[in-house]
Amino acid sequence: MPLTREDLTTVTGIESDQQTLEVSLDQLKNLVSPRAFTGETMLLNMGPQHPSTHGVLRLLLELDGETIVTCLPDVGYLHTGIEKNMEAKTYEKALVMTDRIDYLNNLGNNLVYSLAIEKLVELDVPPRAQFIRVIIAELQRIASHLVWMATHVLDMGATSVMLYAFRDREYILDMFEMVSGQRLMGSYIRPGGVWRDLVPEFMPALHEFVYNYMPYKLDDYERLLNNNPFWLDRTKGIGVITAEEAQAWGLTGAPLRATGINFDLRKAEPYAAYPELEFDVPLAYNGDVFDRYYVRIQEMREALRIIRQAMEVLPGGPFRSDNRKFVPPPRSELGHSMEAVIHHFKLWTEGFHAPKGEVYVRVESPRGELGVYLVGDGGPKPYRVHWRTPSFYNVQAIGRFSPGYMLADLIGIIGSLDFTLGDCDR
């Protein structure tokens, strides 16, 4: 039966005035195949409230039977205008908004934003802060990968892994609460260092976690999944991405490394204390859903290895820069130093001024390349902050790499690309 305009309105959700509808239908004509208009294929709306879209992602699917012909991702449901809001705050105050961008990589977002400011104003960070940043960033990577694994494997029908992964993530969130006072939105990494020094109970907890707890749990996950015939059937050979296409479509992180390209920003453009630590970049070569799973599991093991090294060589000394023009003085100085009071007042009312110029800084977030493009205009507020978020490009890639697979495989492809919609929409 041919599709009428009313059907299309129901499917696409576009129901504004007549003129908007005309334009939208015209645009849709170029995006789906002509068979959709004769009724040979079916247009199906998936999301934005579908449980396996990992947030509010809407997909407009064109299906031939159960095979996907076209997939059009529609994002923007979680757009909160963070880039615009950051322009209205001082550099330091805008930091709290970065936690809210990628809600599974909160402290990693602090890190990249702090690195961008430090590059723009040429601020040095003491070595102890560099190592604390690495420990925090790697813990965040494990926490994020655990949520990815929990939801991805749950979508494929394995409930127990979800329960185990969330249990283990709690240990990491408890540690974040120790250091920053917050489980999720820590704002712990600040320009010039970190907010405060590690608390005494943090190191024993971390030691217990990386030596006696997590390695054995990772073994358990691999025992549950690696030889599980259902898991292998649904992941091997599904959602294959070639190395050339992954680069052309801007994919980074595990989706890129699963195609065999050794690209990790911790190695390619080292930041924080990564140059002083030894670790491998896990690779796989088939570029399918299973390989992306495999790469991430190995990444968790490497993260544990990095944390172990960083714990051993964690230097003493200050935990944030003593450049008072950019970093507030410690509370203890305020009682007896007039200069400290002046600096404190200036930093929390006016903020520091950054020079005119533009920098682009990127780090390896759990999802891939997370970049901040920061423009300073000589004033105390960022003139423009742009977030290059890995999820934005991973969501785009669904539309390219899911056609040709079955509808049920789409769930696996979505999960394996590992995006958060907060990260995508900002």
Add this chain to the structure above:
Amino acid sequence: MTLRETIEQLRTAHPDAITDVREFRGEWTVVVDRDHLVEVMTACRDEHDFTMLTDVCGVDYHTETPRFAVNYHLYSMLNKWPLRVKVYAPEDDPRVPTVIGVYPGANFAEREVYDMFGITIEGHPDPRRILMPHDWTGHPLRKDYPLGYEEVQFTFNYHRVQAKKPHPQE
């Protein structure tokens, strides 16, 4: 070969396309005339190994001329160095050509540039808004687009603020 030499080669090959080369904090920016953007991007990809377009983002330099700029952040996997290609667009004619033909991954990012700045992407196959609702008016990241806010509710102004809240009253 260094990045500096690569840029010099690019400049010699496209003398009328590249109008300026800048360096700030060790990052190199090549300013390209917008009519030659696709040509320069193709050369970057095919001759200088910039296999990846990592980011496209707009900037609004309000009150300056030209007002808008679009940045393309390229990355060379082989040589491990980045390059920023910058294109300016004037206020009365804000348009830049699409680079989807060179880097297909630019699709969403270029839609975002259109959505947030109102810079028309010429030749884009899907020129819809992406982050804002499709019937939205205005382009939020322009500097002359006001940032809305909500008045903070205290005891003394409780009723006045409550009356303005968007949710239905009981």
